[in-house]
Amino acid sequence: MDALVAQLQMQYRNYTVSLYQQGFLDDQFTELKKLQDDASPDFVAEVLSLFFEDCVKLIGNMARALDQTGTVDFSQVGASVHQLKGSSSSVGAKRVKGLCITFKEYCEANNYEGCVRCLQQVDIEFKALQTKLQDMFNLEKQIIQAGGKVPQVDIN
Amino acid sequence: MAVGEVMRMDIPAGGDLSVTSPELHVLAVDDSIVDRKVIERLLRISACKVTTVESGAMALQYLGLDGDKGASGLKDLKVNLIVTDYSMPGLTGYDLLKKIKESSVFREIPVVIMSSENILPRIEQCLREGAEDFLLKPVKLADVKRIKELIMRNEAEDCKTLSHSNKRKLAEDIDDTASSSSSSSSSSSLEDSSVKDFRSSKRMKSELSSPL
Numbered sequence: 413m414d415a416l417v418a419q420l421q422m423q424y425r426n427y428t429v430s431l432y433q434q435g436f437l438d439d440q441f442t443e444l445k446k447l448q449d450d451a452s453p454d455f456v457a458e459v460l461s462l463f464f465e466d467c468v469k470l471i472g473n474m475a476r477a478l479d480q481t482g483t484v485d486f487s488q489v490g491a492s493v494h495q496l497k498g499s500s501s502s503v504g505a506k507r508v509k510g511l512c513i514t515f516k517e518y519c520e521a522n523n524y525e526g527c528v529r530c531l532q533q534v535d536i537e538f539k540a541l542q543t544k545l546q547d548m549f550n551l552e553k554q555i556i557q558a559g560g561k562v563p564q565v566d567i568n
Numbered sequence: 569m570a571v572g573e574v575m576r577m578d579i580p581a582g583g584d585l586s587v588t589s590p591e592l593h594v595l596a597v598d599d600s601i602v603d604r605k606v607i608e609r610l611l612r613i614s615a616c617k618v619t620t621v622e623s624g625a626m627a628l629q630y631l632g633l634d635g636d637k638g639a640s641g642l643k644d645l646k647v648n649l650i651v652t653d654y655s656m657p658g659l660t661g662y663d664l665l666k667k668i669k670e671s672s673v674f675r676e677i678p679v680v681i682m683s684s685e686n687i688l689p690r691i692e693q694c695l696r697e698g699a700e701d702f703l704l705k706p707v708k709l710a711d712v713k714r715i716k717e718l719i720m721r722n723e724a725e726d727c728k729t730l731s732h733s734n735k736r737k738l739a740e741d742i743d744d745t746a747s748s749s750s751s752s753s754s755s756s757s758l759e760d761s762s763v764k765d766f767r768s769s770k771r772m773k774s775e776l777s778s779p780l
Contacts, residue, residue, distance in 0.1 A: 440706045440708075443708045443709060444606070446709055447606075447609045447610065447613055447709065449613075452609070455609060459602060459605050459606060459609075462601055462602050462605055463602050466600075466601065466602055495600065497684070498600055498602075498603065498684050498705065499600050501684060501705060501706045502600070502602050502603050502606050502705065502706045502707075503602060503606075504706075
Protein backbone atom coordinates (compact mmCIF):
# COMPACT_ATOMS: atom_id res chain seq x y z
CA MET A 413 0.00 0.00 0.00
CA ASP A 414 2.87 2.36 0.78
CA ALA A 415 4.37 1.75 -2.65
CA LEU A 416 1.05 2.62 -4.26
CA VAL A 417 0.75 5.78 -2.17
CA ALA A 418 4.29 6.80 -3.05
CA GLN A 419 3.64 6.21 -6.73
CA LEU A 420 0.40 8.20 -6.67
CA GLN A 421 2.07 11.00 -4.77
CA MET A 422 4.84 11.19 -7.35
CA GLN A 423 2.29 11.19 -10.15
CA TYR A 424 0.42 13.98 -8.38
CA ARG A 425 3.56 16.05 -7.88
CA ASN A 426 4.61 15.72 -11.51
CA TYR A 427 1.13 16.51 -12.77
CA THR A 428 0.77 19.59 -10.59
CA VAL A 429 4.20 20.91 -11.56
CA SER A 430 3.36 20.41 -15.24
CA LEU A 431 0.20 22.48 -14.87
CA TYR A 432 2.28 25.38 -13.62
CA GLN A 433 5.00 24.84 -16.22
CA GLN A 434 2.47 24.76 -19.05
CA GLY A 435 1.00 28.02 -17.82
CA PHE A 436 -2.40 26.71 -16.76
CA LEU A 437 -1.85 27.88 -13.19
CA ASP A 438 0.10 30.67 -11.51
CA ASP A 439 1.06 31.44 -7.91
CA GLN A 440 -2.39 32.70 -6.98
CA PHE A 441 -3.46 29.04 -7.19
CA THR A 442 -0.67 28.28 -4.71
CA GLU A 443 -2.10 31.02 -2.48
CA LEU A 444 -5.50 29.32 -2.59
CA LYS A 445 -3.95 26.02 -1.54
CA LYS A 446 -2.56 27.76 1.55
CA LEU A 447 -6.14 28.46 2.57
CA GLN A 448 -7.10 24.80 2.52
CA ASP A 449 -6.74 22.70 5.67
CA ASP A 450 -8.26 19.69 7.38
CA ALA A 451 -11.21 21.82 8.49
CA SER A 452 -11.80 23.04 4.90
CA PRO A 453 -10.36 20.24 2.75
CA ASP A 454 -12.38 21.10 -0.36
CA PHE A 455 -11.86 24.84 -0.40
CA VAL A 456 -9.85 24.94 -3.62
CA ALA A 457 -12.28 22.67 -5.44
CA GLU A 458 -15.20 24.81 -4.24
CA VAL A 459 -13.67 28.06 -5.42
CA LEU A 460 -12.73 26.59 -8.77
CA SER A 461 -16.25 25.23 -9.15
CA LEU A 462 -17.63 28.74 -8.60
CA PHE A 463 -15.10 30.04 -11.09
CA PHE A 464 -16.15 27.60 -13.82
CA GLU A 465 -19.82 28.49 -13.25
CA ASP A 466 -18.79 32.12 -13.60
CA CYS A 467 -17.02 31.29 -16.87
CA VAL A 468 -20.16 29.73 -18.33
CA LYS A 469 -22.26 32.72 -17.29
CA LEU A 470 -19.86 35.41 -18.49
CA ILE A 471 -19.01 33.68 -21.77
CA GLY A 472 -22.75 33.43 -22.38
CA ASN A 473 -23.05 37.19 -21.80
CA MET A 474 -20.17 37.89 -24.17
CA ALA A 475 -21.62 35.62 -26.87
CA ARG A 476 -24.99 37.33 -26.61
CA ALA A 477 -23.43 40.78 -26.74
CA LEU A 478 -21.39 39.83 -29.81
CA ASP A 479 -24.38 38.28 -31.50
CA GLN A 480 -26.25 41.54 -31.98
CA THR A 481 -27.32 42.00 -35.58
CA GLY A 482 -26.33 45.55 -36.25
CA THR A 483 -24.13 47.43 -33.80
CA VAL A 484 -22.24 45.44 -31.21
CA ASP A 485 -21.95 47.11 -27.80
CA PHE A 486 -18.25 46.48 -27.21
CA SER A 487 -18.38 48.10 -23.78
CA GLN A 488 -20.93 45.49 -22.76
CA VAL A 489 -18.63 42.72 -24.00
CA GLY A 490 -15.72 44.45 -22.26
CA ALA A 491 -17.58 44.58 -18.96
CA SER A 492 -17.99 40.79 -18.95
CA VAL A 493 -14.39 40.30 -20.04
CA HIS A 494 -13.27 42.53 -17.16
CA GLN A 495 -15.22 40.39 -14.70
CA LEU A 496 -13.77 37.19 -16.12
CA LYS A 497 -10.30 38.65 -15.96
CA GLY A 498 -10.87 39.44 -12.31
CA SER A 499 -12.10 36.05 -11.27
CA SER A 500 -9.51 34.15 -13.31
CA SER A 501 -6.84 36.27 -11.65
CA SER A 502 -8.25 35.46 -8.21
CA VAL A 503 -8.02 31.69 -8.74
CA GLY A 504 -4.72 31.57 -10.58
CA ALA A 505 -6.16 30.56 -13.95
CA LYS A 506 -3.20 32.00 -15.82
CA ARG A 507 -4.10 31.20 -19.43
CA VAL A 508 -7.69 32.35 -19.07
CA LYS A 509 -6.50 35.58 -17.49
CA GLY A 510 -3.98 36.16 -20.29
CA LEU A 511 -6.65 35.64 -22.92
CA CYS A 512 -8.90 38.13 -21.14
CA ILE A 513 -6.20 40.79 -21.36
CA THR A 514 -6.01 40.33 -25.12
CA PHE A 515 -9.78 40.11 -25.36
CA LYS A 516 -10.13 43.40 -23.48
CA GLU A 517 -7.81 45.12 -25.97
CA TYR A 518 -9.93 43.90 -28.88
CA CYS A 519 -13.05 45.23 -27.15
CA GLU A 520 -11.44 48.61 -26.65
CA ALA A 521 -10.43 48.62 -30.33
CA ASN A 522 -13.97 47.62 -31.34
CA ASN A 523 -12.41 44.71 -33.24
CA TYR A 524 -15.23 42.27 -33.96
CA GLU A 525 -13.17 39.43 -35.47
CA GLY A 526 -10.61 39.70 -32.68
CA CYS A 527 -13.37 39.48 -30.09
CA VAL A 528 -15.01 36.48 -31.70
CA ARG A 529 -11.64 34.68 -31.86
CA CYS A 530 -10.95 35.45 -28.20
CA LEU A 531 -14.40 34.28 -27.21
CA GLN A 532 -13.77 30.90 -28.88
CA GLN A 533 -10.34 30.60 -27.27
CA VAL A 534 -11.54 31.53 -23.80
CA ASP A 535 -14.24 28.88 -24.06
CA ILE A 536 -11.70 26.23 -25.09
CA GLU A 537 -9.24 27.34 -22.43
CA PHE A 538 -11.53 27.30 -19.41
CA LYS A 539 -12.80 23.85 -20.38
CA ALA A 540 -9.24 22.57 -20.78
CA LEU A 541 -8.39 23.89 -17.31
CA GLN A 542 -11.53 22.31 -15.91
CA THR A 543 -10.46 18.91 -17.28
CA LYS A 544 -6.90 19.25 -16.03
CA LEU A 545 -8.02 20.22 -12.55
CA GLN A 546 -10.54 17.40 -12.46
CA ASP A 547 -7.67 14.99 -13.15
CA MET A 548 -5.63 16.64 -10.39
CA PHE A 549 -8.49 16.40 -7.87
CA ASN A 550 -9.02 12.76 -8.85
CA LEU A 551 -5.37 12.00 -8.10
CA GLU A 552 -5.84 13.62 -4.68
CA LYS A 553 -8.83 11.38 -4.01
CA GLN A 554 -6.88 8.31 -5.05
CA ILE A 555 -4.02 9.18 -2.72
CA ILE A 556 -6.41 9.61 0.19
CA GLN A 557 -8.27 6.40 -0.66
CA ALA A 558 -4.94 4.57 -0.72
CA GLY A 559 -4.38 5.81 2.83
CA GLY A 560 -1.87 8.52 2.02
CA LYS A 561 -1.73 12.28 2.39
CA VAL A 562 -1.80 14.74 -0.48
CA PRO A 563 1.71 16.20 -0.62
CA GLN A 564 2.46 19.91 -0.61
CA VAL A 565 3.94 20.58 -4.01
CA ASP A 566 6.79 23.06 -4.12
CA ILE A 567 6.62 24.78 -7.47
CA ASN A 568 9.98 26.48 -7.23
CA MET B 569 -17.72 52.62 18.40
CA ALA B 570 -16.11 53.31 21.77
CA VAL B 571 -12.34 53.18 21.71
CA GLY B 572 -11.98 50.39 24.24
CA GLU B 573 -14.54 48.08 22.61
CA VAL B 574 -12.55 46.12 20.09
CA MET B 575 -10.00 45.12 22.72
CA ARG B 576 -12.63 43.44 24.85
CA MET B 577 -12.16 39.67 24.65
CA ASP B 578 -15.01 37.23 24.20
CA ILE B 579 -14.18 34.83 26.99
CA PRO B 580 -15.82 31.45 26.29
CA ALA B 581 -18.09 29.87 28.92
CA GLY B 582 -15.37 27.48 30.09
CA GLY B 583 -13.25 30.46 31.05
CA ASP B 584 -10.44 29.36 28.75
CA LEU B 585 -8.19 32.36 28.31
CA SER B 586 -6.00 30.79 25.64
CA VAL B 587 -7.74 32.98 23.03
CA THR B 588 -5.33 35.88 23.10
CA SER B 589 -6.51 38.13 20.29
CA PRO B 590 -10.05 39.52 20.02
CA GLU B 591 -11.93 38.86 16.82
CA LEU B 592 -12.43 41.62 14.31
CA HIS B 593 -15.76 41.65 12.53
CA VAL B 594 -15.13 42.46 8.88
CA LEU B 595 -17.74 43.48 6.32
CA ALA B 596 -16.50 42.40 2.87
CA VAL B 597 -18.13 43.92 -0.22
CA ASP B 598 -17.57 42.48 -3.71
CA ASP B 599 -19.82 41.84 -6.70
CA SER B 600 -17.79 38.77 -7.77
CA ILE B 601 -18.91 35.54 -6.15
CA VAL B 602 -15.44 34.05 -6.65
CA ASP B 603 -13.76 37.00 -4.94
CA ARG B 604 -16.30 36.94 -2.10
CA LYS B 605 -15.52 33.30 -1.44
CA VAL B 606 -11.77 33.96 -1.46
CA ILE B 607 -11.82 37.09 0.72
CA GLU B 608 -14.15 35.39 3.18
CA ARG B 609 -11.71 32.48 3.54
CA LEU B 610 -8.69 34.77 3.77
CA LEU B 611 -10.36 36.67 6.61
CA ARG B 612 -11.66 33.58 8.44
CA ILE B 613 -8.24 31.97 8.34
CA SER B 614 -6.90 35.21 9.83
CA ALA B 615 -9.28 34.76 12.79
CA CYS B 616 -11.84 37.36 11.76
CA LYS B 617 -15.60 37.17 11.79
CA VAL B 618 -16.82 37.85 8.26
CA THR B 619 -20.01 39.13 6.68
CA THR B 620 -20.00 39.30 2.88
CA VAL B 621 -22.36 41.34 0.73
CA GLU B 622 -22.47 41.69 -3.03
CA SER B 623 -22.96 45.43 -3.46
CA GLY B 624 -22.41 48.84 -1.96
CA ALA B 625 -26.16 49.22 -1.56
CA MET B 626 -26.35 46.00 0.46
CA ALA B 627 -23.42 47.13 2.57
CA LEU B 628 -25.24 50.35 3.44
CA GLN B 629 -28.39 48.36 4.16
CA TYR B 630 -26.44 46.06 6.49
CA LEU B 631 -25.00 49.04 8.34
CA GLY B 632 -28.39 50.68 8.50
CA LEU B 633 -27.22 53.64 6.41
CA ASP B 634 -29.63 53.17 3.54
CA GLY B 635 -31.90 55.92 4.76
CA ASP B 636 -34.85 53.67 5.45
CA LYS B 637 -34.65 53.54 9.20
CA GLY B 638 -31.49 55.48 9.85
CA ALA B 639 -28.64 53.91 11.79
CA SER B 640 -30.78 51.93 14.19
CA GLY B 641 -29.66 48.80 16.03
CA LEU B 642 -26.10 49.60 15.08
CA LYS B 643 -24.67 48.88 18.50
CA ASP B 644 -25.15 45.16 17.85
CA LEU B 645 -23.32 45.18 14.50
CA LYS B 646 -19.86 46.22 15.70
CA VAL B 647 -18.17 46.16 12.31
CA ASN B 648 -14.48 46.76 12.94
CA LEU B 649 -13.33 46.91 9.32
CA ILE B 650 -14.86 47.26 5.88
CA VAL B 651 -13.07 45.76 2.87
CA THR B 652 -14.58 46.68 -0.46
CA ASP B 653 -13.93 46.15 -4.15
CA TYR B 654 -13.56 49.36 -6.13
CA SER B 655 -15.29 48.51 -9.42
CA MET B 656 -18.81 47.43 -8.70
CA PRO B 657 -22.01 48.15 -10.62
CA GLY B 658 -24.20 50.79 -8.96
CA LEU B 659 -22.30 52.16 -5.98
CA THR B 660 -18.57 51.86 -6.51
CA GLY B 661 -16.23 51.14 -3.63
CA TYR B 662 -15.30 54.80 -3.70
CA ASP B 663 -18.96 55.87 -3.39
CA LEU B 664 -19.36 53.49 -0.47
CA LEU B 665 -16.21 54.88 1.17
CA LYS B 666 -17.58 58.41 0.88
CA LYS B 667 -20.91 57.48 2.39
CA ILE B 668 -19.23 55.79 5.33
CA LYS B 669 -16.91 58.72 6.00
CA GLU B 670 -19.88 61.08 5.81
CA SER B 671 -21.67 59.14 8.53
CA SER B 672 -21.07 60.43 12.04
CA VAL B 673 -21.70 56.93 13.36
CA PHE B 674 -19.53 54.87 11.00
CA ARG B 675 -16.78 57.27 9.91
CA GLU B 676 -14.35 55.79 12.45
CA ILE B 677 -14.55 52.35 10.86
CA PRO B 678 -11.45 51.76 8.74
CA VAL B 679 -12.20 51.10 5.06
CA VAL B 680 -9.82 49.21 2.78
CA ILE B 681 -10.30 49.34 -0.99
CA MET B 682 -9.42 46.42 -3.31
CA SER B 683 -8.89 46.72 -7.02
CA SER B 684 -7.47 44.64 -9.85
CA GLU B 685 -6.17 47.84 -11.46
CA ASN B 686 -3.08 49.65 -10.24
CA ILE B 687 -4.24 53.17 -11.11
CA LEU B 688 -2.35 55.71 -9.05
CA PRO B 689 -4.89 58.58 -9.26
CA ARG B 690 -7.57 56.12 -8.13
CA ILE B 691 -5.46 55.01 -5.16
CA GLU B 692 -4.71 58.61 -4.20
CA GLN B 693 -8.36 59.57 -4.50
CA CYS B 694 -9.36 56.77 -2.12
CA LEU B 695 -6.65 57.56 0.41
CA ARG B 696 -7.64 61.25 0.31
CA GLU B 697 -11.22 60.28 0.99
CA GLY B 698 -10.06 58.46 4.13
CA ALA B 699 -9.39 54.88 3.03
CA GLU B 700 -7.09 53.10 5.42
CA ASP B 701 -5.26 51.17 2.70
CA PHE B 702 -5.50 49.95 -0.84
CA LEU B 703 -5.05 46.30 -1.85
CA LEU B 704 -4.16 45.19 -5.34
CA LYS B 705 -6.03 42.07 -6.46
CA PRO B 706 -5.57 39.15 -6.42
CA VAL B 707 -5.54 39.45 -2.64
CA LYS B 708 -3.14 37.16 -0.80
CA LEU B 709 -2.94 35.93 2.77
CA ALA B 710 0.01 38.24 3.46
CA ASP B 711 -2.13 41.24 2.45
CA VAL B 712 -4.90 40.30 4.85
CA LYS B 713 -2.45 39.64 7.68
CA ARG B 714 -0.88 43.05 7.09
CA ILE B 715 -4.24 44.83 7.12
CA LYS B 716 -5.34 43.02 10.25
CA GLU B 717 -2.12 43.98 12.05
CA LEU B 718 -2.54 47.58 10.93
CA ILE B 719 -6.10 47.74 12.24
CA MET B 720 -5.23 46.03 15.54
CA ARG B 721 -2.22 48.30 16.01
CA ASN B 722 -4.33 51.42 15.41
CA GLU B 723 -6.90 50.25 17.94
CA ALA B 724 -4.16 49.44 20.49
CA GLU B 725 -2.56 52.84 19.98
CA ASP B 726 -5.88 54.54 20.51
CA CYS B 727 -6.28 52.69 23.82
CA LYS B 728 -2.71 53.48 24.86
CA THR B 729 -3.02 57.16 23.96
CA LEU B 730 -6.25 57.33 25.92
CA SER B 731 -4.73 55.78 29.02
CA HIS B 732 -1.55 57.89 28.69
CA SER B 733 -3.47 61.11 28.29
CA ASN B 734 -5.59 60.16 31.28
CA LYS B 735 -2.51 59.31 33.33
CA ARG B 736 -0.85 62.58 32.33
CA LYS B 737 -3.92 64.58 33.18
CA LEU B 738 -4.33 62.71 36.45
CA ALA B 739 -0.69 63.37 37.38
CA GLU B 740 -1.16 67.07 36.61
CA ASP B 741 -4.36 67.11 38.63
CA ILE B 742 -2.62 65.46 41.55
CA ASP B 743 0.18 68.04 41.41
CA ASP B 744 -2.42 70.81 41.25
CA THR B 745 -4.39 69.42 44.16
CA ALA B 746 -1.16 68.91 46.16
CA SER B 747 -0.13 72.53 45.76
CA SER B 748 -3.61 73.95 46.28
CA SER B 749 -6.07 72.24 48.52
CA SER B 750 -9.08 71.28 46.35
CA SER B 751 -11.68 68.58 46.89
CA SER B 752 -11.58 65.11 45.27
CA SER B 753 -14.84 65.75 43.40
CA SER B 754 -13.19 68.37 41.20
CA SER B 755 -10.44 65.94 40.10
CA SER B 756 -12.98 63.33 39.00
CA SER B 757 -14.72 65.87 36.79
CA LEU B 758 -11.33 66.71 35.28
CA GLU B 759 -10.90 62.98 34.47
CA ASP B 760 -14.16 63.03 32.52
CA SER B 761 -13.13 66.07 30.54
CA SER B 762 -9.83 64.46 29.56
CA VAL B 763 -11.77 61.55 27.99
CA LYS B 764 -13.89 64.04 26.03
CA ASP B 765 -10.75 65.87 24.96
CA PHE B 766 -9.25 62.63 23.63
CA ARG B 767 -12.29 61.83 21.50
CA SER B 768 -12.40 65.23 19.88
CA SER B 769 -8.65 65.20 19.24
CA LYS B 770 -8.98 61.78 17.58
CA ARG B 771 -11.63 63.14 15.22
CA MET B 772 -9.41 66.10 14.45
CA LYS B 773 -6.51 63.75 13.77
CA SER B 774 -8.49 61.79 11.17
CA GLU B 775 -9.74 65.00 9.56
CA LEU B 776 -6.21 66.33 9.28
CA SER B 777 -4.85 63.13 7.76
CA SER B 778 -7.56 62.95 5.08
CA PRO B 779 -6.71 65.78 2.69
CA LEU B 780 -3.30 64.88 1.26
